[in-house]
Amino acid sequence: xxxxxxxxxxxxxxxxxxxxxxxxxxxxxxxxxxxxxxxxxxxxxxxxxxxxxxxxxxxxxxxxxxxxxxxxxxxxxxxxxxxxxxxxxxxxxxxxxxxxxxxxxxxxxxxxxxxxxxxxxxxxxxxxxxxxxxxxxxxxxxxxxxxxxxxxxxxxxxxxxxxxxxxxxxxxxxxxxxxxxxxxxxxxx
Numbered sequence: 001x002x003x004x005x006x007x008x009x010x011x012x013x014x015x016x017x018x019x020x021x022x023x024x025x026x027x028x029x030x031x032x033x034x035x036x037x038x039x040x041x042x043x044x045x046x047x048x049x050x051x052x053x054x055x056x057x058x059x060x061x062x063x064x065x066x067x068x069x070x071x072x073x074x075x076x077x078x079x080x081x082x083x084x085x086x087x088x089x090x091x092x093x094x095x096x097x098x099x100x101x102x103x104x105x106x107x108x109x110x111x112x113x114x115x116x117x118x119x120x121x122x123x124x125x126x127x128x129x130x131x132x133x134x135x136x137x138x139x140x141x142x143x144x145x146x147x148x149x150x151x152x153x154x155x156x157x158x159x160x161x162x163x164x165x166x167x168x169x170x171x172x173x174x175x176x177x178x179x180x181x182x183x184x185x186x187x188x189x
Contacts, residue, residue, distance in 0.1 A: 058165075058172065060093040061085045064106070065113045071168035076122040077113065078143075080178045081161050088178045089188065114139035115179045121171055124153045124163040141181055155179065 058066065059082035069075045085091045089112070091105060117138050124147060127133060132146040145155040153160035158177035165172040180188075 058174065059085065061091055061105075061109065062172075062174065065109045065116075066167065066170060066172060068110055068113050069117060069170055071170060073119070074121045074169050075117050075119055076171040076173070077117040078155050078158075078160075078173050078175045078179055079116065080112070081174050081176055084175070084177050111184060112178060112180065115141045115181065115184070118143065121169075123171055124151075124160070124173065127153060137179070141179070143179065 062079040132144045160173045162174040
């Protein structure tokens with residue numbers, strides 16, 4: 001019986017963490033706001049120090065997703081591109097952020113964030129070429145990431161459009177799809 005306790009704790013602790021994240025009283029976001037967190041730094045690996053290559057912004061839905069994470073803790077989040085939000089999740093910033101739809105949009109984004117956020121730093125340079133590494137998202141969803149020989153980042157066979165954006169302690173990779181489990185994907189259809 002004593003051997004089962006660690007396994008039970010490995011299941012219970014991530015579930016409790018997810019419940020805490022999802023139950024936080026998160027702020028309402030006005031649809032007319034253009035940006036929540038502002039600009040992200042494009043960070044390039046240097047010799048011992050990071051160099052800032054420029055500043056970029058995410059789409060409004062991506063900004064909302066990243067704003068759900070605490071900015072003072074190490075996270076990596078794989079944010080869908082604006083095209084992926086529209087084609088896969090059927091979310092458009094103008095329509096999805098109206099007063100009538102904002103709560104549903106926020107709930108959907110928090111679910112996607114749980115599948116897409118990893119509680120550690122994963123810069124693209126730390127991922128192997130043609131050899132994958134596995135890790136769990138905050139929801140326990142298994143993610144596998146690697147880089148192709150042309151240095152394109154892939155996570156669960158979805159390619160990245162932009163990599164290594166950072167805001168405080170959060171690393172953001174913008175991907176061309178949406179990371180989700182089969183059950184959630186089925187619920188969208």
